[in-house]
Amino acid sequence: MRLSxxxxxxxxxxxxxxxxxxxxxxxxxxxxxxQEIKCQxxxxxxxxxxxxxxxxxxxxxxxxxxxVALVSKLPFETNEILPFCRRGEAxxxxxxxxxxxLWNFYIPAGGDVPDRxxxxxxxxxxxxxxxxxxxxKSRNPxxxxxxxxxxxxxxxxxxxxxxxxxLKVVSHTPPELEAFANLMDAGGFHDAxxxxxxxxxxxxTWWSYRAADFRKSNxxxxxxxLLINPALKARITSPIAAIIHDRVREWDRPSDHAxxxxxxxx
Amino acid sequence: MRLSxxxxxxxxxxxxxxxxxxxxxxxxxxxxxxQEIKCQxxxxxxxxxxxxxxxxxxxxxxxxxxxVALVSKLPFETNEILPFCRRGEAxxxxxxxxxxxLWNFYIPAGGDVPDRxxxxxxxxxxxxxxxxxxxxKSRNPxxxxxxxxxxxxxxxxxxxxxxxxxLKVVSHTPPELEAFANLMDAGGFHDAxxxxxxxxxxxxTWWSYRAADFRKSNxxxxxxxLLINPALKARITSPIAAIIHDRVREWDRPSDHAxxxxxxxx
DNA sequence: GTCTGAGTAG
DNA sequence: CTACTCAGAC
Numbered sequence: 001m002r003l004s005x006x007x008x009x010x011x012x013x014x015x016x017x018x019x020x021x022x023x024x025x026x027x028x029x030x031x032x033x034x035q036e037i038k039c040q041x042x043x044x045x046x047x048x049x050x051x052x053x054x055x056x057x058x059x060x061x062x063x064x065x066x067x068v069a070l071v072s073k074l075p076f077e078t079n080e081i082l083p084f085c086r087r088g089e090a091x092x093x094x095x096x097x098x099x100x101x102l103w104n105f106y107i108p109a110g111g112d113v114p115d116r117x118x119x120x121x122x123x124x125x126x127x128x129x130x131x132x133x134x135x136x137k138s139r140n141p142x143x144x145x146x147x148x149x150x151x152x153x154x155x156x157x158x159x160x161x162x163x164x165x166x167l168k169v170v171s172h173t174p175p176e177l178e179a180f181a182n183l184m185d186a187g188g189f190h191d192a193x194x195x196x197x198x199x200x201x202x203x204x205t206w207w208s209y210r211a212a213d214f215r216k217s218n219x220x221x222x223x224x225x226l227l228i229n230p231a232l233k234a235r236i237t238s239p240i241a242a243i244i245h246d247r248v249r250e251w252d253r254p255s256d257h258a259x260x261x262x263x264x265x266x
Numbered sequence: 267m268r269l270s271x272x273x274x275x276x277x278x279x280x281x282x283x284x285x286x287x288x289x290x291x292x293x294x295x296x297x298x299x300x301q302e303i304k305c306q307x308x309x310x311x312x313x314x315x316x317x318x319x320x321x322x323x324x325x326x327x328x329x330x331x332x333x334v335a336l337v338s339k340l341p342f343e344t345n346e347i348l349p350f351c352r353r354g355e356a357x358x359x360x361x362x363x364x365x366x367x368l369w370n371f372y373i374p375a376g377g378d379v380p381d382r383x384x385x386x387x388x389x390x391x392x393x394x395x396x397x398x399x400x401x402x403k404s405r406n407p408x409x410x411x412x413x414x415x416x417x418x419x420x421x422x423x424x425x426x427x428x429x430x431x432x433l434k435v436v437s438h439t440p441p442e443l444e445a446f447a448n449l450m451d452a453g454g455f456h457d458a459x460x461x462x463x464x465x466x467x468x469x470x471t472w473w474s475y476r477a478a479d480f481r482k483s484n485x486x487x488x489x490x491x492l493l494i495n496p497a498l499k500a501r502i503t504s505p506i507a508a509i510i511h512d513r514v515r516e517w518d519r520p521s522d523h524a525x526x527x528x529x530x531x532x
Numbered sequence: 533g534t535c536t537g538a539g540t541a542g
Numbered sequence: 543c544t545a546c547t548c549a550g551a552c
């Protein structure tokens with residue numbers, strides 16, 4: 001079977017429901033992982049997704065901030081509780097579909113000051129990574145796993161518009177780069193995007209709203225990821241397609257994140 | 267010459283600039299008086315009015331609340347300072363166009379409690395009426411004058427959906443009705459709307475946002491007025507046309523006020 | 533119900 | 543820059 005998974009930090013699903021449906025109609029992933037839905041469970045626009053052909057829906061919302069959701073053409077099970085967010089915010093989902101564990105994360109952004117003592121948000125972010133990394137070490141590595149979402153770290157020199165300037169900015173500071181590397185090591189993850197577009201090519205999934213013309217300044221970051229563990233990689237029988245839908249960032253009143261998508265045969 | 271004057275409480279001119287231009291294109295008044303523009307002078311969308319054929323613009327704005335503006339096909343002079351608002355808020359404009367004095371007012375709404383002692387906003391409203399009435403008594407009555415705007419009083423029994431219930435509600439309380447009557451007496455004003463649609467016909471220019479269907483409940487008030495003094499009346503050589511553009515209140519995300527317009531030959 | 537401001541977050 | 547909350551106004 002062919003499987004296609006997408007992920008998108010939508011920055012308010014109610015405000016951008018038309019754009020999400022438009023994206024689904026053009027990209028037709030089997031499963032879409034959403035982050036920053038910014039609504040409570042009862043406020044999620046289920047009907048629009050059902051009508052678009054995505055009847056299987058899991059919403060993990062809260063009032064106002066954060067919130068993740070998963071909409072799927074395929075049925076899925078929810079059987080795992082993933083205790084990575086110490087504040088219990090709506091940032092984590094774990095499902096099993098087509099025999100694969102799929103985790104959808106909106107990892108904390110981490111505030112402005114890259115100092116765990118002075119800035120509790122930064123500490124919260126790194127602790128999320130630490131908990132996730134530790135969990136992976138004790139998890140059965142033979143179970144196929146895909147991690148999707150806004151991980152809020154740009155891990156490589158070419159995942160930021162300026163490595164030198166960004167080393168001081170939360171999302172690309174040394175402790176974050178180390179946390180991301182530790183995660184990759186612990187899970188043995190494969191990054192299909194970087195495989196397809198090798199260094200030193202720049203890859204971005206996010207561009208600030210503050211730039212008048214994000215294409216012109218192109219000061220982006222690669223904060224969104226789809227990570228494949230070795231057990232899943234071993235089951236894939238085709239080349240892995242991976243695409244950043246950066247044209248979507250050009251739409252009218254867009255999210256500041258572009259959707260990302262991977263596709264492969266099992 | 268034929269002269270056409272309109273008035274509209276727009277409830278944020280930046281949010282509804284498309285609707286204002288649409289209204290100008292359909293009604294083509296020579297001068298439009300706006301109230302509740304809710305912006306500072308530099309934030310007023312001058313260009314849209316200029317492109318619509320209204321190059322003469324006077325903006326009296328402030329941050330966030332209130333604010334009045336006047337856009338005109340005809341040139342005008344601004345020569346009079348009208349000291350009716352004791353708080354110095356952006357609620358008053360006076361110009362002279364086509365030999366006529368035109369005053370554009372956004373008179374204070376007056377808060378909830380109809381008691382001058384307990385509610386300073388109510389006192390402020392009545393003092394505005396008192397100052398205006400006193401000023402008219404000392405003004406040269408031979409100068410043609412038109413008062414336009416949201417005067418925030420529904421003066422007659424048939425200017426409210428329920429005279430009995432509204433007598434307790436600010437906009438139609440006895441001291442306000444008296445203040446309005448004193449104003450009309452002092453200026454000798456002619457109300458072209460009531461002339462054209464005599465009692466007991468209901469006339470409304472405002473409907474609350476809270477009603478699901480304002481047409482169905484039709485709990486409106488006549489708060490907006492265009493008042494003609496005797497010297498102006500004497501110069502008018504045609505019947506006076508007067509229309510409440512209540513269809514505009516049906517537009518998508520409308521102001522809670524409808525535009526009003528009068529037209530006559532001089 | 534629909535605006536604006538201030539504060540918070542990204 | 544854009545989104546959310548909440549309060550204040552009408």
